[in-house]
Amino acid sequence: MTAIWCILQESFTIYTIVIGLLISIAGMVFVHHFLALPKISGIKPRIFIYPFYLLWQVYIADFSVIKTIFSNPHVEIVKIKTKLTNNALRLVLANSISLVPGSLSLDLNEDEITVLWLGEKSKLPDSAEGVDEIIKGKLERALLKSQKN
Numbered sequence: 001m002t003a004i005w006c007i008l009q010e011s012f013t014i015y016t017i018v019i020g021l022l023i024s025i026a027g028m029v030f031v032h033h034f035l036a037l038p039k040i041s042g043i044k045p046r047i048f049i050y051p052f053y054l055l056w057q058v059y060i061a062d063f064s065v066i067k068t069i070f071s072n073p074h075v076e077i078v079k080i081k082t083k084l085t086n087n088a089l090r091l092v093l094a095n096s097i098s099l100v101p102g103s104l105s106l107d108l109n110e111d112e113i114t115v116l117w118l119g120e121k122s123k124l125p126d127s128a129e130g131v132d133e134i135i136k137g138k139l140e141r142a143l144l145k146s147q148k149n
Contacts, residue, residue, distance in 0.1 A: 001027060042086045047146040054096055057138060065102040065118065072121040080132045082111050082140060089143045096139045103135055 005020035006012050031037075084090045094105040094113050107114040115135055125131050 040088045042148045043088060044146050044148055047092075047143075050092070050142055050146060053142050054099065054139070057096075058100055061100045061102055068102065068118060068120045074119050074121040074124060075116065076119065077106070077114065077116050078131050078135070080113050080115060080136055082113060082136065084111070084140065084143055084147060086147050089147055093136060093140055093143055096143075097136060100139070 001024040002020035006016050009016050094108040097103050098105045102118040104116040105113055106116055117135055
């Protein structure tokens with residue numbers, strides 16, 4: 001926060017750095033005191049790689065959705081099950097599904113996510129497991145690696 005303060009002030013003098021540190025400390029105290037956030041546990045540090053992986057998956061999905069829209073689109077609401085046991089990672093998965101083009105998370109209930117999904121009619125899987133794999137497969141596998149057992 002101090003670095004951002006210095007950049008916004010366009011100055012890296014001692015005075016600006018001290019003021020930035022004081023503002024940063026006041027912000028941390030405020031957040032700690034007024035926002036009683038639960039501690040997140042059960043996640044490996046590997047989770048910091050996930051945003052870059054997610055960006056790559058969003059980029060790839062863009063082309064797939066463009067192709068689907070111009071071919072034979074099919075919209076459906078499906079319920080998918082997740083193997084994730086950590087609530088924070090379930091939330092990350094649901095939000096990741098919403099970020100990826102062609103899918104939108106509607107509800108997260110324990111280990112089940114309701115998703116509005118856009119797929120190609122000609123390439124619809126025969127089973128619910130096939131739809132699960134298309135929607136959450138790679139994202140869930142990446143998050144499973146970040147989950148502590």
